[in-house]
Amino acid sequence: xxxxxxxxxxxxxxxxxxxxxxxxxxxxxxxxxxxxxxxxxxxxxxxxxxxxxxxxxxxxxxxxxxxxxxxxxxxxxxxxxxxxxxxxxxxxxxxxxxxxxxxxxxxxxxxxxxxxxxxxxxxxxxxxxxxxxxxxxxxxxxxxxxxxxxxxxxxxxxxxxxxxxxxxxxxxxxxxxxxxxxxxxxxxxxxxxxxxxxxxxxxxxxxxxxxxxxxxxxxxxxxxxxxxxxxxxxxxxxxx
Numbered sequence: 001x002x003x004x005x006x007x008x009x010x011x012x013x014x015x016x017x018x019x020x021x022x023x024x025x026x027x028x029x030x031x032x033x034x035x036x037x038x039x040x041x042x043x044x045x046x047x048x049x050x051x052x053x054x055x056x057x058x059x060x061x062x063x064x065x066x067x068x069x070x071x072x073x074x075x076x077x078x079x080x081x082x083x084x085x086x087x088x089x090x091x092x093x094x095x096x097x098x099x100x101x102x103x104x105x106x107x108x109x110x111x112x113x114x115x116x117x118x119x120x121x122x123x124x125x126x127x128x129x130x131x132x133x134x135x136x137x138x139x140x141x142x143x144x145x146x147x148x149x150x151x152x153x154x155x156x157x158x159x160x161x162x163x164x165x166x167x168x169x170x171x172x173x174x175x176x177x178x179x180x181x182x183x184x185x186x187x188x189x190x191x192x193x194x195x196x197x198x199x200x201x202x203x204x205x206x207x208x209x210x211x212x213x214x215x216x217x218x219x220x221x222x223x224x225x226x227x228x229x230x231x232x233x234x235x236x237x238x239x240x
Contacts, residue, residue, distance in 0.1 A: 004034065005043045014051065029068050030054055060086050141207050148202065160196065167193050172231055181238035190238035 011018045024030035025041070030051055032041040043051075050071070057067045060082070070082055152160075167189060174186050181190070198208045 003045065005048070007032075007041045007043070010043050010048075010051075013048075014055070024054075027064065027068075029064060029071070057082060141204075141210070144202070144204075145207070148199070160199075164193075164196050167196065168231075171235060175231060175234045181234050186234075186238045190235045193235055194239060 007018055032043045033047050034042040171189050
């Protein structure tokens with residue numbers, strides 16, 4: 001059984017280039033424990049164990065500087081603690097993704113049955129999209145939107161959703177009749193749609209701007225408040 005490896009053998013074993021191994025040695029991140037009489041690097045089994053830890057940490061997205069700090073830590077459990085934290089984070093991500101999957105499947109079924117998707121339901125989709133939401137909404141903005149719906153009583157929310165659905169129906173009828181989006185009738189309907197669609201923002205233009213970006217980037221998730229793409233563009237044209 002091999003007790004040591006030359007740099008070329010280690011490169012072949014790990015898939016790293018010889019240049020990378022030499023660079024790790026240069027920055028004192030990973031150096032061989034032994035050298036031959038002629039000065040060639042010779043890596044031991046313990047070296048392989050250390051390199052494995054480095055590659056695991058690198059795969060976790062840590063920088064070489066961060067990895068070096070962990071490796072050089074006096075605490076022998078440092079690497080294990082870092083991996084444990086990553087495991088916990090991934091488990092949490094999986095849990096949230098499973099919740100998102102269930103919500104999306106429910107949304108798909110509602111669309112298949114032509115059921116209206118409420119603004120509140122779409123907001124819950126925002127909150128489940130952990131990996132994306134920080135790109136669009138801050139935690140305080142999400143909390144503000146959630147607070148808006150929590151303060152509404154059930155009857156008021158239902159009435160608002162029914163009015164919103166009626167607006168969509170009227171806008172769709174105007175579009176199917178070939179009515180120009182620049183007519184006064186369509187523009188008034190579109191303005192009312194916008195007022196209701198962004199009621200959760202409480203007039204915060206930043207939230208409205210972020211919501212627009214979210215819908216544009218995630219049409220299959222947000223579903224434009226239950227709109228098909230053509231009707232959504234029709235409304236947007238009326239608002240311009």
